[in-house]
Every structure is written in C-alpha cells, then in structure tokens.
Amino acid sequence: MHPEPPPTPPTVPLTATRRPVSEMRARADSFFDEVARRRTVRDFSPEPIPLDVVRRCIEAAAQAPSGAHKQPWTFALVTDAATKTAIRAAAEEEERAFYAGRAPQAWIDDLRLLGTDADKPFLEIAPALVIVFAQIRGPNDAKHYYVKESVGIATGVLLTALHHCGLATLTHTPSPMGFLERILERPANERAFVLIPVGYPAVGCRVPDLERKPLEAVLVER
Numbered sequence: 001m002h003p004e005p006p007p008t009p010p011t012v013p014l015t016a017t018r019r020p021v022s023e024m025r026a027r028a029d030s031f032f033d034e035v036a037r038r039r040t041v042r043d044f045s046p047e048p049i050p051l052d053v054v055r056r057c058i059e060a061a062a063q064a065p066s067g068a069h070k071q072p073w074t075f076a077l078v079t080d081a082a083t084k085t086a087i088r089a090a091a092e093e094e095e096r097a098f099y100a101g102r103a104p105q106a107w108i109d110d111l112r113l114l115g116t117d118a119d120k121p122f123l124e125i126a127p128a129l130v131i132v133f134a135q136i137r138g139p140n141d142a143k144h145y146y147v148k149e150s151v152g153i154a155t156g157v158l159l160t161a162l163h164h165c166g167l168a169t170l171t172h173t174p175s176p177m178g179f180l181e182r183i184l185e186r187p188a189n190e191r192a193f194v195l196i197p198v199g200y201p202a203v204g205c206r207v208p209d210l211e212r213k214p215l216e217a218v219l220v221e222r
C-alpha cells in the first residue's frame with residue numbers, strides 16, 4: 001500500500017516587473033541615495049505625525065518574508081502619554097543600571113561616539129513609539145522558525161518605510177526589555193525585540209558625524 005501523496009499547495013502567478021537595465025541602475029542609485037540619508041535620530045519634535053502613515057508602514061513591514069511563513073511578529077503602536085511615561089521610567093531604570101556598571105567599560109567606551117546616556121527623553125517626546133515583538137512560539141504553542149531573522153528583516157523594512165515617508169526613527173534596545181512585555185500586557189509567547197521612537201526630527205537636530213564602511217570593506221566576491 002502506498003500512502004496518499006500530500007496535496008500540492010495552491011499557487012498564484014507572480015507579479016514581477018522586468019525592467020530595462022538602465023532603469024535598474026537608476027533605481028539602485030536612487031534607492032542608495034535615499035537609504036544613505038537615513039540617520040538614527042535621538043532629538044525628536046513633539047509635533048504630531050500622521051498615524052495612518054505609520055500604520056501603513058507597519059503593514060509594509062508585515063509583508064516581510066518569514067520562516068515557514070509564520071509571520072512571527074506583533075507591532076505595538078504607542079501614542080498614549082501615560083503609557084509613554086511608564087515606558088520611559090522603566091527604560092531609564094534599566095539604562096541607569098547599564099551605564100552605572102552593568103555594561104563593561106569597553107562597551108561604554110564604544111558608545112562615546114554616539115553620546116548616549118541613561119536619560120531617554122525621546123521616549124516621551126516622540127509622538128509615537130513602535131515596539132516590535134517577536135513571537136517565540138505561535139498561539140497554541142505552535143512552532144515558529146528563524147524568529148530573530150524574520151523579525152529583524154521586518155524591522156528593517158519598517159525603518160526603511162518610515163524613512164521613505166519622511167519620518168525619523170531610533171532603534172532603541174534598552175536591556176533587558178521585559179518591562180515592555182509587562183507594560184503592554186503582551187502574551188507569554190512574545191518578547192520585545194526593539195523599541196522604535198518615530199517622529200519628525202527636532203528643528204536643529206544634529207547627529208554624530210559617522211561614516212559608513214565603503215563597499216570594498218563589506219563585500220566579498222568570487
């Protein structure tokens with residue numbers, strides 16, 4: 001007796017655009033220019049932002065590929081002032097411990113370039129916070145795969161989408177981030193992955209004078 005072969009999963013035609021090579025080059029250049037201009041911002045304007053744009057960017061992020069298509073992410077959009085205040089207080093408590101000794105001296109030295117410290121006023125000033133949660137398991141304990149990779153890819157899409165729309169972001173990773181799971185009452189299968197303040201940069205905002213590694217330093221070919 002042969003077992004029944006599994007049914008073939010349904011397919012749909014791919015919607016893809018074949019472009020002339022000259023157009024591909026122009027698009028690669030303009031995309032490069034756009035992403036090269038993205039900078040992490042720590043000095044936000046309190047001005048309100050169009051939240052429908054942020055929601056649409058989250059929807060774009062949720063188009064990312066994921067292990068076994070489990071889409072193991074949840075995005076929390078926080079605009080409520082009291083919730084932002086609670087998040088700031090909890091984050092600063094962790095950051096004070098970090099800067100006062102939890103971090104090894106080499107790490108503190110590496111951060112001098114960024115000028116960061118334990119004060120996180122942007123958590124209250126930025127009009128929105130997006131907290132990305134990784135679902136380490138599915139509902140009913142279903143298995144999820146390559147969760148960090150999947151959520152990392154989705155987060156990259158989100159940062160790029162927000163920048164594309166003219167919004168500034170900061171990838172903030174207070175450590176540990178368990179307070180976000182508690183404050184936002186997330187279920188037991190979710191772990192905070194990154195906290196992203198979103199807004200317009202403050203007028204006169206300055207950023208560290210950094211350079212990106214050139215292509216030769218990041219690419220190997222054979």
Ligand code: IYR
Nearest residue numbers: 095111116117172173174175
């Ligand atoms: N989480 C701390 C420290 C920090 C760590 C890294 I690595 C950074 O790139 C930036 C900051 C803070 O937010 O200050």
